[in-house]
Amino acid sequence: MNRKKRLLTGILCMALCLTAGTAWAAQGQGTVSENNGQTDIMAGVVVDYMGKLRFEVYKEGTTTPIEEASVELYIPSRDRYILLGLTNSNGALELDVSYNPSADLAAQFLNADGTLAFQGTLLYLNSNEIQYQVYKSGWLPYPYQGTEVLIINQDTQVITVYLYKKSTGGGGGSTSSGGSSSGNSGGSSRDDLFDPNDGEVPLPDLNEGEKTGGIPKTGVEGAVPYWFASAVFFLVAGGIFGFLWKKEQDIKKRERRYWGEKNT
Amino acid sequence: MMQRKSSYRSKLAVLALLFLLIGMFLAGMGLQKYIVNQEIRNSYKNSSLIWKQEMAEGMDAEEARDLRNRQLVNSMNYVSMEQIYFDSADSFGEARISNGGESAFGCTVTLIRDATGEEIYQSDIIEPGHYIESILLAGSLKRGYYPCTAIFSFYTANDEYVGETARKTVVVIKH
Numbered sequence: 001m002n003r004k005k006r007l008l009t010g011i012l013c014m015a016l017c018l019t020a021g022t023a024w025a026a027q028g029q030g031t032v033s034e035n036n037g038q039t040d041i042m043a044g045v046v047v048d049y050m051g052k053l054r055f056e057v058y059k060e061g062t063t064t065p066i067e068e069a070s071v072e073l074y075i076p077s078r079d080r081y082i083l084l085g086l087t088n089s090n091g092a093l094e095l096d097v098s099y100n101p102s103a104d105l106a107a108q109f110l111n112a113d114g115t116l117a118f119q120g121t122l123l124y125l126n127s128n129e130i131q132y133q134v135y136k137s138g139w140l141p142y143p144y145q146g147t148e149v150l151i152i153n154q155d156t157q158v159i160t161v162y163l164y165k166k167s168t169g170g171g172g173g174s175t176s177s178g179g180s181s182s183g184n185s186g187g188s189s190r191d192d193l194f195d196p197n198d199g200e201v202p203l204p205d206l207n208e209g210e211k212t213g214g215i216p217k218t219g220v221e222g223a224v225p226y227w228f229a230s231a232v233f234f235l236v237a238g239g240i241f242g243f244l245w246k247k248e249q250d251i252k253k254r255e256r257r258y259w260g261e262k263n264t
Numbered sequence: 265m266m267q268r269k270s271s272y273r274s275k276l277a278v279l280a281l282l283f284l285l286i287g288m289f290l291a292g293m294g295l296q297k298y299i300v301n302q303e304i305r306n307s308y309k310n311s312s313l314i315w316k317q318e319m320a321e322g323m324d325a326e327e328a329r330d331l332r333n334r335q336l337v338n339s340m341n342y343v344s345m346e347q348i349y350f351d352s353a354d355s356f357g358e359a360r361i362s363n364g365g366e367s368a369f370g371c372t373v374t375l376i377r378d379a380t381g382e383e384i385y386q387s388d389i390i391e392p393g394h395y396i397e398s399i400l401l402a403g404s405l406k407r408g409y410y411p412c413t414a415i416f417s418f419y420t421a422n423d424e425y426v427g428e429t430a431r432k433t434v435v436v437i438k439h
Binding site: 068070073075076077078082083084085086095096097135136137138142215216217219220221222223224225226227229230231232233234236237240241243244247 | 281295319326336429
């Protein structure tokens, strides 16, 4: 009897757990899986894809990690790069990224009357290509900019970036990418690698959000050309006034001489 | 003859006066630029942000940017944001967006749907130690699972802009 009761209790407990778990997930308290670059597609439900992207930043030609390098992704709707994080002591930063599910994206965002509510730019490009930049003071290129095509169904996509110290000179950094967590972290010759960053692109001003411009180093930036031009105009005006004054003096001198001769 | 000379001198005097006025205008423009520059420099000096103070003292912009980014990433550690669930697109969803009490900055949150780039939510400033419990989305998303980028813009207590960082999140519309 006791055995029967225990069995029945056990079955009831399991059933309760299953019911509670389902209800809990249905209430939205559970988490939605976003592992391995894919998500479950349920009938009639719109699903965008997410995956992992890992940046690894190393000193050029070595596997020496560069810590606290800034990693930024380009957000087209903001038309600028935005900081996602800094690399850790292993020179790595792992991010979640979204993939284009190649579905009819526009149809997913509709007004109540069925008209399209938004016609903006994609966070990623249609080809699943993202734009990124990596930089750290004292290292070149500053910033390193690159693009990467996101591949669906990869465990973790790795982008390896190589930077070099300012003092050592050299070309323009390099990058490589790998489709797994093992990645392609080093050993590749920079000559073999695609380098999208032929020239350095200056980073926007630090106060970009305020649109105030950078700090003037000396305080007279921008003022000097105006002052120079004004000095030229003052000189010319002064020259003309001087010329007129001299003429005036000559006339007066002549008049005085004329009246003097007349009086004598 | 004398009258012609006098007219010539008058024209020259007018020209000189014109040059003088242009010179004064340009000098004024330069002075205005100088005053604006000084105001910006003073705003950096008096800023509560270390990287701005350091820049006013002559710190290199690259180093200042690193310093600012470290500050921003540190601030992100205090921000908490989970997946956001909505019963439907036009109902309030449980957001649980909080800015920890230890955070040095207030922040605003903007949600951008990755697939389309549209802005689906923009919050007011969340002061340190405060949180937003529920939010209402703009537009009308269908039932689904939407990866989004949450952009956090940070501000000091004096509403001075610090910078922005982004994080991925997911919006789930249940019905």
